[in-house]
Amino acid sequence: MSLLVDVFVRDPDGTLRIPDADAYESGGFESWRTTVWGSACVRALGARLLPVLADGDLYAEADQVPELLAEVALLRDHLDEIAHGTRRPRGVEEHRDGIEDRLRIIEENCHKALAIGGGVLIW
DSSP states (O other), X not given: OEEEEEEEEEOTTSOXXXXXXXXXXXXXXXXXXXXXXXXXXXXXTTOOSGGGGGTXXXXXXXXXXXXXXXXXXXXXXXXXXXXHHSSOXXXXXXXXXHHHHHHHHHHHHHHHHHHHTOEEEEO
């Protein structure tokens, strides 16, 4: 199972709607909720939003999307540290590349969300 990354909008009545529900974009393996995004390493860098995944789904509302983008940039700046801190020494480069790919997907969805005044759901 894999985490999904989607853009969402809120209808006037507050109902959440995913405009492009057929798109499949991975935010990492389900285990990454705790082993990467909710890891002590990521938390120590000051991340606040992605660690929410350790306990549930992340609903970054429209006003939180800039913060999520900043968090993605922060983690990208510390990719080597995160890869080493969240993976056994064997396979660190592959793990680093996987994290980088997922951060790119999250970032792309943040930009889509900003363009339509929506939020980002990672679930």
